[in-house]
Amino acid sequence: MSRATVGQSLLRVDGEEKVTGRAVFTHDFRLPGMAYAKVLRSPLAHAHIRRVDGRGAQSVPGVLAVLTRDNLQVAFPFYGQFIKDQPIVAIDKARYAGDIVAAVVAVEEDIAEEALKKIEVDYDELPAATTIEEALAENAPLIHENLRGFKEPSYGRGASHIVHEKSNVGLHFRYQRGDIQEGFAASDHIIEDTFLFPSAQHYPLEPHISVASFEGKSLTVVSSTQMPFPVRQELSQMFGISLSHVRVVVPYVGGGYGGKGGIKTEALAAALSRLSRRPVRLALSADETFLTVCQPGAKLTIKTGVSKDGRFIARRCEVYLNGGAYATSGPSVAEKAGYRAHGPYRIPHVLTDSFHVYTNTVPAGAFRGFGATQVVFAYESHLDSIALRLNMDPLELRIKNILEKGEEFAPGDTRLDCDLKGGLLEVADMIQWQNREDGAANGLKRGKGIACAVKDGGGTNKPAHALVKILSDGSVVLATGSVEIGQGIRTALLQVVAEELAMNPEEMRVAELDTQHTPFDKGTNASSAVSIMGQAVQKAARHAREQFIAAAAQALQADPGDVELKEGKVVCRDRTLSFREVMRSAFADTGTEIVGRGFFKVYPSREVPLGYPSPFWEIGLAGAEVEVDEMTGEVKLLKYASVTDAGKMIHPLHCRGQDEGAAMFGIGLGLCEELVYTEGRLMNPNLVDYRLPRFRDLPRSFTTRILEQGGGPGPYGAKGMGEGGILAAAPAICNAVHDATGMRPHQIPLKGERVWRAVQGAESKKKEV
Numbered sequence: 001m002s003r004a005t006v007g008q009s010l011l012r013v014d015g016e017e018k019v020t021g022r023a024v025f026t027h028d029f030r031l032p033g034m035a036y037a038k039v040l041r042s043p044l045a046h047a048h049i050r051r052v053d054g055r056g057a058q059s060v061p062g063v064l065a066v067l068t069r070d071n072l073q074v075a076f077p078f079y080g081q082f083i084k085d086q087p088i089v090a091i092d093k094a095r096y097a098g099d100i101v102a103a104v105v106a107v108e109e110d111i112a113e114e115a116l117k118k119i120e121v122d123y124d125e126l127p128a129a130t131t132i133e134e135a136l137a138e139n140a141p142l143i144h145e146n147l148r149g150f151k152e153p154s155y156g157r158g159a160s161h162i163v164h165e166k167s168n169v170g171l172h173f174r175y176q177r178g179d180i181q182e183g184f185a186a187s188d189h190i191i192e193d194t195f196l197f198p199s200a201q202h203y204p205l206e207p208h209i210s211v212a213s214f215e216g217k218s219l220t221v222v223s224s225t226q227m228p229f230p231v232r233q234e235l236s237q238m239f240g241i242s243l244s245h246v247r248v249v250v251p252y253v254g255g256g257y258g259g260k261g262g263i264k265t266e267a268l269a270a271a272l273s274r275l276s277r278r279p280v281r282l283a284l285s286a287d288e289t290f291l292t293v294c295q296p297g298a299k300l301t302i303k304t305g306v307s308k309d310g311r312f313i314a315r316r317c318e319v320y321l322n323g324g325a326y327a328t329s330g331p332s333v334a335e336k337a338g339y340r341a342h343g344p345y346r347i348p349h350v351l352t353d354s355f356h357v358y359t360n361t362v363p364a365g366a367f368r369g370f371g372a373t374q375v376v377f378a379y380e381s382h383l384d385s386i387a388l389r390l391n392m393d394p395l396e397l398r399i400k401n402i403l404e405k406g407e408e409f410a411p412g413d414t415r416l417d418c419d420l421k422g423g424l425l426e427v428a429d430m431i432q433w434q435n436r437e438d439g440a441a442n443g444l445k446r447g448k449g450i451a452c453a454v455k456d457g458g459g460t461n462k463p464a465h466a467l468v469k470i471l472s473d474g475s476v477v478l479a480t481g482s483v484e485i486g487q488g489i490r491t492a493l494l495q496v497v498a499e500e501l502a503m504n505p506e507e508m509r510v511a512e513l514d515t516q517h518t519p520f521d522k523g524t525n526a527s528s529a530v531s532i533m534g535q536a537v538q539k540a541a542r543h544a545r546e547q548f549i550a551a552a553a554q555a556l557q558a559d560p561g562d563v564e565l566k567e568g569k570v571v572c573r574d575r576t577l578s579f580r581e582v583m584r585s586a587f588a589d590t591g592t593e594i595v596g597r598g599f600f601k602v603y604p605s606r607e608v609p610l611g612y613p614s615p616f617w618e619i620g621l622a623g624a625e626v627e628v629d630e631m632t633g634e635v636k637l638l639k640y641a642s643v644t645d646a647g648k649m650i651h652p653l654h655c656r657g658q659d660e661g662a663a664m665f666g667i668g669l670g671l672c673e674e675l676v677y678t679e680g681r682l683m684n685p686n687l688v689d690y691r692l693p694r695f696r697d698l699p700r701s702f703t704t705r706i707l708e709q710g711g712g713p714g715p716y717g718a719k720g721m722g723e724g725g726i727l728a729a730a731p732a733i734c735n736a737v738h739d740a741t742g743m744r745p746h747q748i749p750l751k752g753e754r755v756w757r758a759v760q761g762a763e764s765k766k767k768e769v
Contacts, residue, residue, distance in 0.1 A: 005498040006716055009653035010505060013491045014252065014484060024251045026209045026224040031279040034211070035064050037272050038112040039282075040102040040119050041291065042094030045130060045360040045680025046141060047123035049093055049101065056118030057104050062111040065276040066119065067103045067268075074271060075240030079263040081230070083170065084149030086326035086363070088238070088267050094123065095143055095325035096360050097681045098291030105272045105280050128360040128680045132299050132320045135168040135359045143168050143325060143358035153335065157412050159609040162353075170323055170356040171331035173338040175609055177411060183314025183349025187305025191386050195378040196747040198674035199297035199322060201690060202367060206254025207289045212269035213279035219270055220247045226260045226483050227523035232515050234263050235270060250513040253485040257665075258366030259293050260485075261525055262328060290685035294675055295367035296321040296333060296356075300378035302341075305349075310392050312401045314349035317341040319375060321364070323356045328365030331356045336456070337371030339610055343379040344409065344420055344454040344619075345401040360680055366525060368665055369726045372455035376620075377669075377748065380451035380731035385744060394735065395428050398452055405711075409454070412607035414614045416454070417711030417719070418645040423621045424452055430641035430703055431623035436739065443631045446638070449735025450623045453727035457720045458615030458713075459526030460602065465519035466536040468497055468544040468596040472587065474579030476501065476508040476544075480537060481521025482529045483513060487722060488654040489529045493537045495650050496715045500541035501548075502565040503579070519597075527720025530650060531616055534714040535600040544596025551594065552577065555585035616712050616719035619645050620727030622663070625699075626736040633756030635671060635737060639701040644724035647712025659704045659725040666729025668693040672749050 017023035054066035069091045077091065078084040090101045102119050106112035129135040129143065147170070153161050162172040184190060211222040219239060225231050228248040236243045253260065269282040284292060298321050305314035319337050323330035338354025367373070387394040403409065405419045428434075428450055436448050467479040478497050482489045490510045498505040511518065521533060545565070552570045553560040555577070563572045570577040577585070583592075604611050625639035642663045649655045672691040676683045684690040704725070712719025734745040737755070743762035747754065 005495045005505060006650050007652065009651055010491060010495065012488055013494055013505070013510065025206055025254055026211060026222050026251055027206065027283065029211045029222050031211065031213060034279040034281055035105045035107055035276055036109040036112050037103055037105045037269065037280050037282040038109065038116055039100045039268070040116045042090065042099045042101050043097060044094055044123055044125050045097045045128035046126040047094045048126060049090055049121065050124055051120070051122040052102055053120040054102055056120065057115040060111065060115040060118060062107045063104060063115045064107065064278060065105050065272060067272055067275055071275065072271065074238050076238050078148055079234050079238060079267055080149070080327050081262045081329045082151050082331040083147050083327040085144055085147060088271055093126070096362060098362060099325065100268065103268055103272060105276045129168065130360050130677050130680050132322050132357050132359065135357050140168060142166065143360060154611050156606045156608045156611050158410065168358040170327050170358050171334050173335045173354045174352065175338055176351045178349030180314055180316055180349050180351040184305045187313045188308045189389060190303060190305050191389050192301065192303040193382045193385055194299065194301045194746065195381060197298040197300065197374045197377055198669065198749060199364060200295040200367065200669055200673045201290050201675060202257040202259035202293070202295070203289065203692060204255030204257060204259060207284045207286050208260065208264045208292055209283040210265040210269040211279060211281045212266065212273040214270065214274040217241050218245045220249065221266050221270060222249045222251065223266050224253045224260060225250060225264070225266070226253065226256045226485060226525055227262060228483070228513060228515050229481060229520055230523055231263060231266055235266060238267055239270065248515045250483055253483055256485045257368045258370065258525060261366050261523060264292060287686045290682060290690070291362055293328060294324065294362045294364050296323055296330060296364035296374070298322065298374040300375060302378050302382045304382065304386060306386060306390065310390055310397050310400050312345050312347045315342045315347050317352040319352065319354040321356050321374070322359050322361065324359060324361045324363040326363040327356070328363050330365050333366060333371040335610060337375050340372050340455055341375040341379065344403050344452060346403055361677060362675070362682060368662060369455070369723050370526065372453065372727055373666070373669065376451065376453040376727045377730045380453065380728060381734050381745070384449070384735045384738060395424065395433060395450060398424055402452065409617070410609050412605070413609065414617070417617050418619055418707070418709050420452060420454065420619060423619065423643045423645070423707065424450070426705065427621040427623040427641050427643045430705070431625055431639055433623065443629060445628050445630060445740040446625065447736045447738065447740025448623065448625045449732045449739055451621070451728035451731040451735060453620040455618050455723065455727065456614035457526060457618035458528045458531050458602070460610060460612035462522040462528055462532050463601040464521050464533040464536040464599070466533065466540040466598040467519055468537070468540040470544055470548055470579065470583065470594040472583050472591045472593060474583050476503065477511050478508060478537065479511040479518055480533055481513060481518050482533045483524040485524060487658060488651060489524070492530055492650040492654060493534060496534055496537050497541045500538060500545055503568045507568065527618055527722045531712055531714035531719045532600060534718060536598040538598065538715045539600065540596040540598030542596070543598060544594050547594045547596065548582065551586035552582045555582055616647070618720055618724045620724035622728035622732035624732040624736045626733060626740060628737055628740045628755065630741065630759050633752035633754065633759065635733070635750045635755055637667065637671070637697065637699040637733065640667070640699045642704040642725050643707065644721050645707040645709050646721040647710055647714065647719035648708050648717040649706060650715070650718055655706050655721060656704060658722040659706060662723055662725030663704065663729055664693050666726040667697065667733070670730035670733040670748050670750060671697065672751065674749050
């Protein structure tokens with residue numbers, strides 16, 4: 001196989017295992033003597049805990065241990081990716097309805113479930129703040145009186161951290177350039193809008209689950225996590241044992257979408273294992289996943305100053321994210337949302353304030369798009385409002401202001417690596433933008449909308465290590481910390497190794513992910529696996545190749561420059577050897593292996609607002625055509641087009657699947673997904689009441705195009721693209737609804753009653769005029 005692997009849609013290396021049911025997930029793990037855990041949750045959104053009595057549960061036959069705050073014997077009981085604010089079980093108070101107060105471990109799950117009913121808890125209910133407005137109100141109840149282990153951010157040019165003492169603001173990020181007042185003073189028009197974005201659930205097919213086993217001072221955890229090494233770090237700190245005594249094993253993971261980053265069930269399972277002296281399996285139900293982590297809801301206000309001819313001059317953004325009861329990665333989401341809030345446009349004067357706000361709701365953190373989805377909905381809906389005010393075509397207004405390839409998104413950061421203008425024109429062509437109809441009969445109206453988005457991809461401060469081993473029989477093993485969560489990363493990274501070694505991927509395998517043996521990686525998130533880990537893998541493969549060619553030259557008594565690798569063979573002049581023959585010739589029967597090592601890291605810079613340059617830019621462009629029934633408010637998506645840029649597609653079919661899946665996430669947020677609270681309780685924590693997109697929601701025409709503009713930092717110009725498709729979906733649909741009805745949606749999802757009321761309100765205003 002001679003340099004024909006990358007760019008091919010090869011069979012997935014995990015495909016046969018998964019379709020035949022042989023693939024191993026954490027749910028499949030069973031250890032000798034394993035016990036089963038269940039958790040007791042607070043029914044109140046905010047309450048002091050006066051007493052927790054587990055003696056009744058402990059007396060139930062088959063119960064091995066009951067864990068409460070009173071017997072939580074750990075070195076440090078709190079965890080969190082940004083702020084150490086979440087306890088293994090509630091200690092002083094419950095901070096949301098669903099907060100874990102106690103846990104039972106028993107010989108069978110049913111016994112543990114029944115024993116929970118015997119635990120007595122006395123609460124003193126406190127006033128709750130479940131919305132952003134309630135949490136920021138004067139004299140609002142404090143969710144956290146003290147913030148432990150706060151990770152002080154280190155920003156660069158134009159960015160700053162503003163501290164709020166004794167408040168529910170977990171983080172206040174500010175980004176500014178130019179002079180916002182000067183910009184507004186120089187503007188001919190100033191337009192302002194406020195938008196509301198829903199909190200949503202990741203809903204991976206595999207809920208959160210861990211199997212933990214303490215043996216003496218050594219802890220082994222099998223977990224469905226996207227971040228095994230950070231999980232290892234936190235477990236080490238919490239239980240006061242060295243990293244060398246903590247082992248995290250990650251089999252296949254059944255979806256994550258950001259929800260499986262950081263500690264979820266691992267610490268509680270470990271505490272129960274140490275208490276019961278048995279391996280413990282803690283598997284949350286699908287409904288409990290709703291009570292574990294979610295996407296932050298948001299309130300966003302954007303004010304833009306423009307010239308008469310439509311040039312953007314100044315933009316003021318305020319972003320408030322509902323972070324829930326515990327920080328998780330929420331402050332990082334607030335940073336990213338704030339940095340991205342002004343959009344991919346040429347704007348000299350910018351001022352953005354972004355807030356992570358604690359509330360008495362389910363903790364909110366990373367979700368596909370990581371803060372970009374919220375701000376894109378706002379700035380792309382707002383842009384169409386500006387176009388209406390100026391009587392301009394929304395496409396024309398975007399083209400006038402869009403950043404060109406090679407321009408800076410922000411001073412000091414990586415220059416834009418793709419052609420957004422060309423992508424906009426392409427997506428407009430895909431939905432026949434210029435052929436817009438006035439409407440249809442019988443109360444049905446049609447409209448079209450477009451949207452454009454960009455996000456800095458790859459994350460920050462993400463060192464990646466990889467190993468490529470050529471074994472004594474000539475086969476190859478790749479060891480990498482990238483987690484296979486369904487995106488096909490094992491296959492893609494093997495393709496990179498195969499390309500570098502000119503070898504058939506069938507002669508290779510990916511080692512299982514085990515922190516005792518796998519080289520370090522910060523986590524599988526931010527669309528970083530191909531672009532960041534891919535570079536480490538490519539370097540490791542080239543290091544192995546260099547050593548192997550030297551060994552082959554020695555075996556052939558030739559100059560290394562004369563040795564080539566072609567189609568899984570070693571070729572030198574008129575001689576050809578297999579990989580196995582070279583290894584045997586060079587190392588005889590010693591069993592020696594060649595080990596190639598690769599490392600990649602983006603280094604910090606004070607010239608960049610977030611402190612680290614963006615490795616690449618991930619884009620999402622969308623076009624939508626809708627039909628709106630003004631009698632019911634129903635919005636039907638008739639046509640949808642998505643355009644993104646992969647730089648270079650390592651595996652085209654995987655890329656297409658990623659973009660289509662991301663687009664469906666965005667369509668769900670636009671049309672139907674929303675977590676609903678009443679008096680502090682989540683009312684729809686299940687798939688009966690929470691509405692995910694269904695097959696019938698698919699438009700008749702659903703087209704995705706993936707550009708290959710070669711601008712990525714990854715192997716062969718590749719870059720991340722798994723989140724681009726979600727970014728522009730909701731605003732494109734909302735802009736299409738506005739085009740159809742004249743009503744500007746300021747809140748999603750576009751549920752029937754909400755749309756009907758808004759349309760009726762818009763009609764009333766027209767009649768008043």
